[in-house]
Structures are given as C-alpha cells and as structure tokens.
Amino acid sequence: MMKTPSPLAPFLVHTFILPSFIYTHKSLIRKFKLFQIIRYTITTVFLFLLKIIPPSLKPNSNKSNDSSNNYSDTNLNNDGCDQYYYPYVKFFKENNNKDDGTDTCIARALTQLLAIVNEIPVSSRKYEVVRSYAEKLMDENLVEGNESLRKVNATVLSCAFSRTLGQLELAVMAAGVAAEDDGSVVVNSDGGVCFGLNRVVKTVGRYGDVAWTRFRKRRLNRFGGSGEKLAAELLWLAEKLAACGSGGEAVCQWASASKLASVALSAQLRLQGSLVKICAYLLKQAAGMGGEDAEEGNGEELREVKMKLLMSWLPFLCRASIGTDAPVLTFNEKIELENVLGELISSLKHEEEQEKILSLWIDHFTRCASSDWPNLQLYYTRWCTTSRKLLILEGR
Template structure:
C-alpha cells in the first residue's frame, strides 16, 4: 500500500508525456526555423537591408524560441496535472510498476538461493529504464551512470557468476535496444511516406516538377506559416490550407520526435556494444547483428547521426571478428558483411557528420580484408560482388576493398588453371 501511494505521488509530480511531446516538437520547429534564418542571413550580409519577409521570419523564430524556454520551465518545475494521462491508464501503470518493483524487493536474506540473482534483475531493470527515460530528462544521465557503475563493479569482482550476469543483462539490453531502434526507424519511414501524399492540386502540380518532393516540403512549410498569420476567408482555400498545414505539422512533430528517439537509441546501442566488448560478451552482439536484416535495410535511409552510431557499432563488431577471441561460424561472418557493407558504402563518413578518422578507416579496411579472406571462395565472391556494386554507385571512397578483390581474382585464376 505504501509503495502504491509513493508511486501515485511520483506520477502526480512527473511532467506529462503530452507536455514533453509538445516541448520536443517545438524544439524541432525552432531548430529548423533557426537554420532557415541563418541561411538567409548568411546570404544577405553583403550590405543589403532585410526585406519585410526577413523581419517576419526573424520575429517568428524569436517567438518560437521564447515558447521553447517557457515549455522548458513548465516541464522542469510544474507538474501540469490537467493534461496528465487518464486515471484508468495511471492505475494500470502504477499497478504494473508496483509489480515490477516488488520483484526487486528482497524479502529473504542475502544468503538464500532465491535472492542471489537480485543484482541481475536490478541491472536489467536499469537498462530498461535507460531506454524509457527521455534524453532531455535530468535523470537520464543518472540512470546511465547507475548502469555503468553496476556493470563495472561486477567486472571488478572477477567472479565468473557476476561476469555471466553482466553478459546476460547486456545481451538482453542489446536485443531490446536494437528492436526499439528498428521500430523507431520503421515509424519514421512510414511518416515520411505519408507526408509525400498529395491531396490538393497545387501539391500535385509541384510534386510533378523536377525535384518536386523537395519543393513540396518547402511549399507545405510556407502554407503552414502563412496560414497562421493570414487566415483566408474562403472555405475551400481555408480547407486546403488546413490540410497542408496538418500534413506538414504531423510530419514535423512526429518525424522530429522519432528522429530524436532514433538518435538516442542508436547512441545507447553503441554504448551497450562498448560495454559488451569490455565484459567479453560481444559474441552475443555479433550473432544478433548478423540477423538484423530489417534494421540494416532501414539504416540506409536513416539520419546521418543515426547512421554514424550504427557504423561505429559495425566497426566494433568487425574488429572483434578479426581478433578471433571467440568462435564465430561461417554464416555469422557472411551475414555480417552482406547486411552491413552497403551501409558502410552509403553512409556519410566524413564531411558533415564525421564517424571514423582516416587512421580508423585504413585499419577497418585491413580488418575487413582479413575476415573476408578467411571465408570460402564462394562467400568471398558474393560479398565482393555486392561491395563492388555499392562502392561504384555511392559517392563515398570508403571502404576500398580493391586489394581484397584483386587477391580473390588471383586465387580464382589459380583454381581455374
């Protein structure tokens, strides 16, 4: 009873998810407006005066950033109980949390066999909390530090049972985080597909022009901004503007939230992978990564920052494959390269979003050549043929596996002769 009362009190003072979603969508809109104003200012600092629309754009930016500041204060200091979740949902959440929290309470002595795995349950619980806590929360870094502390203390003890607890908890966290990242990227993909729908004749005309998809996004943004300042009296015009504004609003709000969530989950997955490498548990990550077909496909169209984290994860796992400290099967190595080499070729690897240094890129090319050379000739043919196709189409010069391809050609000639 006391636990339920404490949880109800905590939920009453916690900022509502609806308020957090408003804050994140406003931040996304403010960032895009700031980028637009900065681009306009950089092109007009040659002595010319601002035009009226430039002043209007600047005032709109200042109003949005003031709204961000007000929402940040509300999220941090005011519970805003009016827009909290309905009582029935809260009751379900409280009962669910109390049941999961009660499982962590030790009613027995530490010497009993039923409570010896309590540290494993606590570690898994904290990893789940890290996934659920927004990155903007003041307690997010606290949860990450708690997970780091427990994993490091278990590793310092040097006991095999504690090492197994670390491996189990990290493997489960890797699986859960990669699944959440896949769902987030899948949601973003469906949102952007929905935003391409054209329901009015001006949108259809613009969409039919060269580069129409890019022009249509600007058209929707202009209609959304102008519609809020200059509402039209015509019913048909007002209806079409509302449709365009709603479409652009849904794309900015939902797409912006999912983009932030995907970036957060990708960084968490990179952090978990690094902990697995330090705890000698990276073998489970390699196996799971070799079966992440959906995630590999969606990562090709993901945000560059999300791609950067995924490229780093793939680099870590390929290095561990090359070290040979664990026995990885032929199929695991083959699937890792078939699934993730396209991302390495197409991802942004240097200019706007640096991922690997020049030294790391050269090292990774040698690592990939060593692992590919250890596979049978038929597997090498499939991997290198796919790499050659992606490498010649992409604008990136990395990874350049020409030496490995030439070596495979020489071996094939020897086999033929």
C-alpha cells in the first residue's frame, strides 16, 4: 500500500507562513512595498490552488471518508438506528470512564439537553424551554432520593461543566485576539514604531496561535457561544453540581483553569464581572470543603486544590472589574468574600503556602491602582505576627 504523504508541510504553511502574510500589520505592509507584492502574490496563488485541487487530495478528505466509514460500522446498532445521534452524547461516553452505571438512557438524555442549552442563543424562544426541561429532569432525579440518579446528575453535570469551561476559555481568548488585531500600531519601549525583522518574527509567532484560535472561534460561533452567556451557564452548572453534592468537582476544575484566569483580564468588563461572580461562588464552595473529607485522609489533596484555586484566581480578583454603575458584588458580599479568602488562606500550611498566597496578593493589590479589593491586610498582618512568634520560639 502506498504511504500517504505527511500533512506536516501543509500544516506549517496554513498555520504559520500564510497567517504571517495575510494578517501582517498594515503599517509594515505600507512601509515595505516589496513585502506587499509578495503577500498579495502568495495569497492569490494559495486561494487559486484551493479551487483547483481535487477534493480527494485535500488533507481532510481521507479523514472525512474514514469518519463516515466508522459512522456506518460502529455508530449504528442492530436496528439501524444512530446510537450516537448527537455529538455531545459521544462526548459524554468518551469522558465518562467510571463504571458506575451512569451510562444510561436518562444520562444520555440529560447530556443532550445540556448540550442544546449550550448551543442555543439566549435570544431564541426555545432557550428557556430546553433549559427549564433540563432543570426539571435534574430536580426529579434528586427528588427520587436514589444514589444512582444522583450520580447521573453529578457525572453529566461534570462533563457539561468541563465542556462549557473550555468554550469560555476559547471565547475569552478569541475576544482578546480580536481586540489586539484592531489595526493599532505596536510601539516599543523607546516610543518608536516596531518595524522590520522583529515585527515579522512577532507576527509569525503570534498569528500561528491566532490562526488556530480563529478556526476554533468559527466553530464556537455555530453555537450561542458569547462569553457572558457561557459564564452564566457555567455558574448555573456549578450551582447544580453543588445541589447534588458534587460542588467540589466544579471547584477542582475552576482551580485548574489557570489559563482562563490569565487571559480573563483582557476580557470585556461585563464578562469580567460574570467571572468574578463565578469566583465568589466557587471560593465559598471551597471554604466549605474539608471536615469529614479531611478525616478520611483527603486533607492534603484538599489543600492542594485550595492552593491552586487561590494562586490562579487571586490576581484576577485584585485586578478585575467589579462594576461601577452596577456593582457586581454588594458591600456585604465583598466583605464576606474577604472573610472566605482569609479562611482559605488560614487552612493552608503556614510557612510555605500562606507565604506564597499572601505575597502574590500584596504584589497585585499594590500594583492595581483602580481597585482596593480584596483587602486582606488583616490576614497579612496576622500572618506576619504569627511568623514573628514562630521565629522567637525556634530561637529559644
């Protein structure tokens, strides 16, 4: 059998080389006429070749044929019905590795409903209908008081939370790319415009990632995937996870979303406010974790989760918008969350982990001139006092 050619070269051309010519900054194109001619020629030739290349030679054609064969061979049951008639039902099966009986008809039905909620725009008149039906199904599962039905809710909601969290990260990244790619001139530290080879290198590196992000953004735009909608649904899913006794699952996933926390500061102010609400809710959930779990030997694991949660999201809380005309959190809610943060910090190991968190907080708190929240000076002072006493005791 003839060996198929490696798709590495087309991937490099499509991901790095072409974007560097197609999306290169306008100021660089105007400055170098030769570069403008080369860019126009390569783009035109590439688009022409796309039209004349037979579909059978395109990289994705074999993959499409293979997937269609797999569909006919593996995705149809004996009755000729499509077993995985909805893509996120397959997503649920692939991400549910637990052999606990949660792969059932009711689980797949709930998975499909949550996936439809994820896709339909809020403006659609069917959105509230499907969401209400999914909520009714979850509530009925809990009312039965059956452990298997509770596990169905927990497993399906965990998969839905993971999927929505990934889409939210993508939406924030895509919004950041769009904001950066608005035609603004890049200025270097000396105040001059950044041209030449340095600009080309930055363009290639940056737009390699931009090309992939925009491709995924087009997939996201097939759904109702605005950032604020996804954030609202993520908070809703977290609340439903907590209702079925699995709020810790949402906390763990949110603690691991360090990339989202880092890119969230480039998001719109309203979206930042939505993320602050999610942080507030999940921080309270994290503060309630422990107790019985710690007695069972999970104390160390819980501390790691809390440490990761604070390291990821405390800088965001210091710098994010908490609203001006319409505050995201009330005065009492902000005070309550400061107490929650203090409780979480106090639950960490004193010498190592508390120092890292409080050092991180004081750095971002003092550098952000537009916000005085969260104010953890009380806990910082208490930590310094305790450290001083420990040093005195060790010196005796």
